[in-house]
Amino acid sequence: MVELSDYSGLNPTWCPGCGNFGILKALNSALVELNIEPHRLLLVSGIGQAGKLPHYTSGNIFNSLHGRPVPPAIGAKIANRELVVVAISGDGDAYGEGGNHFIHACRRNHDITYLVHDNQVYGLTKGQASPTSDTGFVTKTTPSGAAPPINPVTLAIAAGATFVSRGFAGDAEHLTDLIKKGINHKGFALIDILQPCVSFNQKNTFQWYRQRVYKLPEGGEYDPADKAAALGKAQEWGDKIPIGVIYRQEAPTYEDQIPALAGAPLVTREISPAQVENVITEFL
Amino acid sequence: MPVDINFLVGGEAGQGVQSAGFLLAKAMSRAGYHVFADQDYESRIRGGHNFFRARIKDGRVGAVREDVDILVALNKETIDLHLPELAAGGVAIYDGETIADAGADKRLFSVPLEKLAGERLMANTVALGAALALIDYDPAMLDIVLSGYFREGKVAEGNIAAARAGYEHVMKGYAGKRRALKTVVTGRRMLLTGNDAICLGAIAAGCKFMAAYPMTPAGSIMEYLAAKSGELGIVMVHAEDEIAAVNMTIGAGYAGVRAMTATSGSGFCLMVEGLGLAGITETPVVMIDAQRPGPAVGLPTRTEQGDLQFVLHAHHGDFPRAVLAPRNVEDAFGVTIRAFNWAEKYQLPVIILTDHHLATSYATVEPFEIGGVNIERGLIYRGEGAPEKYRRHEVTKSGVSPRAFPGLSRALVVTDCDEHDEAGHLTEDAATRTAQVQKRLRKMVGLKQEISRPFTYGRKKAETSLIGWGSTGGAIQEAVDILRREGRSVNMLQLNELWPFPTAAVSDVLGVATNTYVIESNATGQLARLIKTETGRDVSGKILRFDGRPLTPAFIAEAAKKEGC
Numbered sequence: 001m002v003e004l005s006d007y008s009g010l011n012p013t014w015c016p017g018c019g020n021f022g023i024l025k026a027l028n029s030a031l032v033e034l035n036i037e038p039h040r041l042l043l044v045s046g047i048g049q050a051g052k053l054p055h056y057t058s059g060n061i062f063n064s065l066h067g068r069p070v071p072p073a074i075g076a077k078i079a080n081r082e083l084v085v086v087a088i089s090g091d092g093d094a095y096g097e098g099g100n101h102f103i104h105a106c107r108r109n110h111d112i113t114y115l116v117h118d119n120q121v122y123g124l125t126k127g128q129a130s131p132t133s134d135t136g137f138v139t140k141t142t143p144s145g146a147a148p149p150i151n152p153v154t155l156a157i158a159a160g161a162t163f164v165s166r167g168f169a170g171d172a173e174h175l176t177d178l179i180k181k182g183i184n185h186k187g188f189a190l191i192d193i194l195q196p197c198v199s200f201n202q203k204n205t206f207q208w209y210r211q212r213v214y215k216l217p218e219g220g221e222y223d224p225a226d227k228a229a230a231l232g233k234a235q236e237w238g239d240k241i242p243i244g245v246i247y248r249q250e251a252p253t254y255e256d257q258i259p260a261l262a263g264a265p266l267v268t269r270e271i272s273p274a275q276v277e278n279v280i281t282e283f284l
Numbered sequence: 285m286p287v288d289i290n291f292l293v294g295g296e297a298g299q300g301v302q303s304a305g306f307l308l309a310k311a312m313s314r315a316g317y318h319v320f321a322d323q324d325y326e327s328r329i330r331g332g333h334n335f336f337r338a339r340i341k342d343g344r345v346g347a348v349r350e351d352v353d354i355l356v357a358l359n360k361e362t363i364d365l366h367l368p369e370l371a372a373g374g375v376a377i378y379d380g381e382t383i384a385d386a387g388a389d390k391r392l393f394s395v396p397l398e399k400l401a402g403e404r405l406m407a408n409t410v411a412l413g414a415a416l417a418l419i420d421y422d423p424a425m426l427d428i429v430l431s432g433y434f435r436e437g438k439v440a441e442g443n444i445a446a447a448r449a450g451y452e453h454v455m456k457g458y459a460g461k462r463r464a465l466k467t468v469v470t471g472r473r474m475l476l477t478g479n480d481a482i483c484l485g486a487i488a489a490g491c492k493f494m495a496a497y498p499m500t501p502a503g504s505i506m507e508y509l510a511a512k513s514g515e516l517g518i519v520m521v522h523a524e525d526e527i528a529a530v531n532m533t534i535g536a537g538y539a540g541v542r543a544m545t546a547t548s549g550s551g552f553c554l555m556v557e558g559l560g561l562a563g564i565t566e567t568p569v570v571m572i573d574a575q576r577p578g579p580a581v582g583l584p585t586r587t588e589q590g591d592l593q594f595v596l597h598a599h600h601g602d603f604p605r606a607v608l609a610p611r612n613v614e615d616a617f618g619v620t621i622r623a624f625n626w627a628e629k630y631q632l633p634v635i636i637l638t639d640h641h642l643a644t645s646y647a648t649v650e651p652f653e654i655g656g657v658n659i660e661r662g663l664i665y666r667g668e669g670a671p672e673k674y675r676r677h678e679v680t681k682s683g684v685s686p687r688a689f690p691g692l693s694r695a696l697v698v699t700d701c702d703e704h705d706e707a708g709h710l711t712e713d714a715a716t717r718t719a720q721v722q723k724r725l726r727k728m729v730g731l732k733q734e735i736s737r738p739f740t741y742g743r744k745k746a747e748t749s750l751i752g753w754g755s756t757g758g759a760i761q762e763a764v765d766i767l768r769r770e771g772r773s774v775n776m777l778q779l780n781e782l783w784p785f786p787t788a789a790v791s792d793v794l795g796v797a798t799n800t801y802v803i804e805s806n807a808t809g810q811l812a813r814l815i816k817t818e819t820g821r822d823v824s825g826k827i828l829r830f831d832g833r834p835l836t837p838a839f840i841a842e843a844a845k846k847e848g849c
Binding site: 007020037038042044047052055062063065068073076078083101103104122147217240259269271272273277280281283 | 341443472474476480487488489490495500512517518523527529531532534535540543557558651652655657659671691692693694695699700708709792796
């Protein structure tokens, strides 16, 4: 059995009280509860404080460029479909630098889970506005206030993602459950995680979020398969912020639809130069 | 008398210039002739002026020639532009019923292409039959070629009938203009483009993953491998952009499959970020840059060798890479296999530089020998020792650390685009940084040993040496023949491995010849600059072409003479 001690790593360099600690705890718990051994796991992260997370736990790790964790995660998943692939970003990484990769990964429905640590600010570069900063958020790069934010949940549903959810770093238990659901989901699973930045975001604090977040009811009261209702729920932001699975549908994954991927993982297949002989005859 | 016939099929986009030209080349290849054919087209879907040149010889041919023996003009513009290119004894076929104002040139022969076709769509096939009748081509062989191309059914039957109609029209009406060729069938050769040869090389090398974004002239590589995906077990992902393409390719390479991407110069610009990622994470990846004239969009459907200095230096920081440039279609197969081997053996990005001319030109090549294909995957960790002791970036004497594949053993494969320690975890420790940089750069020592002697042609001692790289190999070789026939003392050196640079081989040539000229399809002589930095020597001169058109033997020979060769 996998134990929490299997998911220990380097000591985090995050600020004391950072929302990332809750996310790390929830991810480790989810991996243990799903009994995923570290060598079966691939964590692909970007750059930012979120991107450091893989080093503070365990697994195969590909710490990628800023904005780019999703494409190598896709390449690795196709190379070895047996890997559990989790991509990890911050809001700048996912929705700014990596915006194009994000919408197309949603659309193609790759079978990976995407954790976005959404603290509505750039932390590692010390406090500039991010794509999800609230309207009017004043920073050194937005002295007149930030432009209206991207709504990642709406964007993901519109782009065709098949699992769209929002978690809160201040509720690790709920987040653990979301991450488990995301990993178990066949297809692209977004978990946008409200993550207070204790150093650079004095507006969207733990307290601010705690006063607003509420858990979407499960078991029939809220139906995440209803796309129109989900888009409506995704718009809710302000006095009340829903967390939980906002949208979910079953659909074939990208990988399921590639005939070449039927059978053993690509990485285990032998290299056979003789394979080219049949093709050569076409050119004669 | 040796056979050397140059066909040119011209018309506007949508008239079937490419298919008629290809079928002509295919027909001549099937009859046993050697063929070299290039394509000249504009960046548009309909209209404009396009042509397809197919040069036929009974011996090896590696370049196009400007003067035309048999011109097939599918529109008036082709007559206007290419009639002046007709060689002595040359003839032109056109449709006098649809082109009334062709003029009174005696070399023009009208064949009612559209009327014989019954519909405009197959006029190009009628023209094909007519052109082949001018050399008394075997009509039964033409039927076989058309059946093979159009497969079975009504389309094939219609085209066979159309070709036959054009063929018979010429056989009846132009007895005096025909030139019978001896049949030279000697066994089947392949007829393929540089891009095709790269695809075959990738398949033979065991490439299992490609991600790319469509871009001329690299697009046919992704299309071909996508079409073969199910049959060969190769996944081709049409990515959202070139940044995604290179990063997906790197992800697949990290996970342990042979992976590549292909683009042109401005797509490579977007991939430069990923190039360094492959460098610092020591991930094997093959990147094809099919060059076209830049900067920016430049001349999108034309040729240039303008990216050499760019790919040598692309990305920030110091890390090892390899740059290869196949010198012809045949060479592209072997170079591609070498690229995959080097990428894995030395765990670095390998760039293959082709260009529009090589990527899209057809050549006849003897069927590739599979027996000689050697797969070298380099050092691989297969579960030796305790898995917790595995360190992806272990500092070794060669600089190469055994690769483990995530998920295939209990060893964890950890890497980072930040500087990292041996275990792959990010660090800012000064000593570790120094050790990792040195470790990565040490891989070049081994890689340098892999460099082979470059291709040379002509006597070892000559007054003049022509030095080229990549796709110009065939044109320079024929230019050497032209100049030697005129009594000049000339030889050549053609580089297909550019980085690590073959310093010794190039220095040898520079030390012997009185005059040394680089021949390049760019405006500044990028190879000349590389030679200077690597050997300390200057060349005597540069023969450059950068109008987007391919270097030809006659162009090179004339320019060399002007230089004083």
